[in-house]
Amino acid sequence: MRTFRAAVFAALLASVSIPSSAETPNRAQLASSVKASHDANLKRLQDWIAQPTIAAERVNVDGGAEYMRKLLLDAGFQQAKIVQTDGVPGVFATLDAGAAKTLGIYFMYDVKQYVPSEWSSPPLEGKLVDRPEGKAVVGRGAVNQKGPETEFLAALHAFKDTGRKLPVNLVLVAEGEEEIGSPHFKQIVANPEVQAAMKKAVGVFIPGAGQEPTGSTTVELGAKGVVELQLISSGKDWGRGPEKDVHSSLHAIVDSPTWRLVQALNTLVGPDGHTPAIEGWFEHVKPLTERQKELIADGVKKTDEAEIKKIYGVKHWIGDEDFLTSQLRLASQPTINIEGLVAGYTGPGGKTVLPGRAEAKIDMRLVPDMTREDAVAKLKAHLAKHGFSDIVVNVSGGYSPTQTDENSILIRSQIAALKKAGIEYALSPRSAGSWPGVTFTGPPLNLPAVGFGIGTGGGAHAPDEWVLIDSKNPKIAGFDDSAMFYVDYLYELASMAKGGR
Incomplete structure (x- = not known):
């Protein structure tokens, strides 16, 4: 996924009223299931990493779609279908829990190219390695996006394994061309059956691993x-x-x-x-609104500029601008x-x-x-x-770019879940990176759509891409905690989603 960690220009939410958090019923049962399935979930991720789909090179484009379809059926979706396009096929799946509300999910199953000689371990092996953050899986697609997506699937497996119904229905679309700019993704969502199912959703999200070293995370309200x-x-x-x-x-x-x-x-x-x-x-x-400028300015106050420059290996911003001006430019230009x-x-x-x-x-x-x-x-x-x-x-x-209202049920439920988990959160007006969220936020669906998740990883599009599995830092979620966070979030959304979006 084309992401840019938006904490450098994000701010803590101050103006949105969030109701009391919902409680996950018999949470210990689900948590126990996730823990017991840790090895199976880890292997599921490693096996998926071993099945790359590289749209730019037409590598495994049909096999990747079929593998995605089987992963969804195994996680409890009642139906999962291959959707043909003029390019790489997509996958459409539904899980009807008999719930009052439906959540849309976006997955990508393709990955970037890789040069094995540049990696410290084979990029398709999904090797478990020691890092300063803890145990991590290294492999192409580990954090972008198979790791976070496998964590979400692990949450669904916990419901399935315990015989529990989800508190919301799910409708999922997956594509195999995100890494080449999603040239045919609209064809998937425009499929009459897919569009009819997606229209029932209160919003759409893509799982992510967005926690910073401090443990805080960011909810991005838009993307270029x-x-x-x-x-x-x-x-x-x-x-x-x-x-x-x-x-x-x-x-x-x-x-x-x-x-x-x-x-x-x-x-x-x-x-x-x-x-x-x-x-x-x-x-x-469109110029930034005063609210967006406020979010950026507050985020700059909470960000270590020197650390950001170190991460990106730069000594100067364009024109030697100050940090605030550079971050306003990042969001608006x-x-x-x-x-x-x-x-x-x-x-x-x-x-x-x-x-x-x-x-x-x-x-x-x-x-x-x-x-x-x-x-x-x-x-x-x-x-x-x-x-x-x-x-x-x-x-x-x-x-085209995408934007979502911070007062939508999708955003309010995500913030409520973060508050309940005790995770410091931030709002970003816009990611400088990109994902095809406009397919959902634009007509005819006009749905809120954002990336969302905890845990962490790095090296997307680069050698030694990794996602954290077992965390040394109690403020940063490992695989099991991330899976349980998605469990809690589904209950949060179900309790909040009463009328409207």
């Missing part, structure tokens, strides 16, 4: 949208330069598609190297980022070629009220206006 694309310059499409790599000595008489791409890229941002310069880019940018540049020879030493093709991998982060469609249209118009209509724009995925 994202568009992933490639800009490609080639002699073939340009009509100038070579159609294949040629000897670099010919650059004296032959145009370079690589330099043309560099020149096109240089028009996308201003002289400062980061402010988007696409015409009309800020036309639909759309961006155009170069993920990678690829052209010609990149191996050891030199090869003295003039490449016939160059590619830039780009992501554009969007804020309300921007849309994916408008952003792509503006990019193409900008390139054409500046004489670069030959640059191919290949959009591989993406979606």
